[in-house]
Amino acid sequence: MVREYLPQRHLPPLESGDCLTRPEFERRYAAAPHIKKAELIEGIVYVASPLRHEQHGKPHSRVITWLGVYQSLTPGVDLSDAPTVRLDLDNEPQPDVVLFIEPDAGGQTRLSSDGYIEGSPELIVEIAASSVAIDTGSKKQVYRRNGVLEYVIWQSYENKIEWFCLIDGDYRLLSPSADGIIRSQVFPGLWLAVEALLNNQMVQVLEVVQLGLKSPEHNAFVQQLKEHTSLK
Numbered sequence: 001m002v003r004e005y006l007p008q009r010h011l012p013p014l015e016s017g018d019c020l021t022r023p024e025f026e027r028r029y030a031a032a033p034h035i036k037k038a039e040l041i042e043g044i045v046y047v048a049s050p051l052r053h054e055q056h057g058k059p060h061s062r063v064i065t066w067l068g069v070y071q072s073l074t075p076g077v078d079l080s081d082a083p084t085v086r087l088d089l090d091n092e093p094q095p096d097v098v099l100f101i102e103p104d105a106g107g108q109t110r111l112s113s114d115g116y117i118e119g120s121p122e123l124i125v126e127i128a129a130s131s132v133a134i135d136t137g138s139k140k141q142v143y144r145r146n147g148v149l150e151y152v153i154w155q156s157y158e159n160k161i162e163w164f165c166l167i168d169g170d171y172r173l174l175s176p177s178a179d180g181i182i183r184s185q186v187f188p189g190l191w192l193a194v195e196a197l198l199n200n201q202m203v204q205v206l207e208v209v210q211l212g213l214k215s216p217e218h219n220a221f222v223q224q225l226k227e228h229t230s231l232k
Contacts, residue, residue, distance in 0.1 A: 014038055018045040022092050037082065040092040041138055048131070055129040055156045062197055063097050063125050063154070066205050070190050073213050076105035076225030077187065086118045087146045093139060097125040099187065106228040108147065122186050123150040129157060140164075144171050149186045159198050181208060189218025 014028040014035060025040045032038075037048035051057060064081060071079040080098045087093065100121035101107030109119040124143060128135040135153055143151050144166060151164045151171060164171035165185045176182050176194050184190035191212035196204035212218060 014045060014047065016045055016047045019043055020045060022086070022089055025092060037094050039094050040090065041134065041142060043090040046131075046134060052129065056127050058200075059127045059154050059156050060096055062200065062202060062205070063127070063152075065202060066192065066197065066209060067097060067099050067125075067190075069206060069209050070187070070213065071099065074187070074189070074218070074222060074225075076102050076222070076229060078102050080117065080121075083117050085121065086112065086116055087120060087142065091142045091146070093142070095121075095124045096127045099123040099125075099190075101225065102229075104229050105225040108149075120147045120149075122148070123152070123184070124148050125152040125154065128153050128155045132157070140171065144169075150184060161192075161194055161198060163192070183212070188221040189213050189215050 011028050011031045014025075014032045018025075018028075020028070020040065020043065022040060025038075025045060029035065029038050035047055039046045039048075064079075067079055071077050078100055080100075082094055082096055083098060084092060084094050085098065098117070098121040100109050100117070100123070103110045107122065109117050109121055112118050120143070126135040126139070132155055136155075140151065140153075147166065149166050151166075153162045153164075154160075155162070163174040163182050165174050166172075174182050174185070180193060180195055182192045182194055184192075189209075189212035191208050193201075193204050193208040196202070196208070
């Protein structure tokens, strides 16, 4: 979160468990430069613990590598690393990774005048270690209710990935096909070799996503995004 640092003496400190409005949360967060990640979920503040390399940093880097290849070859799609997202009046999470269709290409989000994502990104990824209860509980329900179309949770202690797709107002778990690949229902050509990602076999992960990028459905998706953008 890019913040203009405000004098702390005018505001109470931001602490986990605080019940705040979104504007008050933003004011206190801006006044706390020592806090690197804080979220507002259902009106309650959650300040993140320090992040460990094996349980968070390494999985996070693998996800960014995988999605970065897809985004770089899909004009009209954008990728962001741990952005603040204004979902609604009670929820301002800071997801680990978001992949979204750009507003001009027909996406669900928009950028505010002060540079924040507003609305629901099409896909969110959370690396769940110490935060697993929140990521699989209240945060999952917030994302569902706000229309996040796909939600991926990597539970790092269990080394397990769950990929949910919003269908008829509820999250349905996507299972790998017989070849061990999960294929996004929202981003055509976004393919994931699940076991390879879990086992840090990144060459295979990148080979599979590149196959997806060469698929007819990805080509059709890119053309669709271009046509939508050209109408603006």
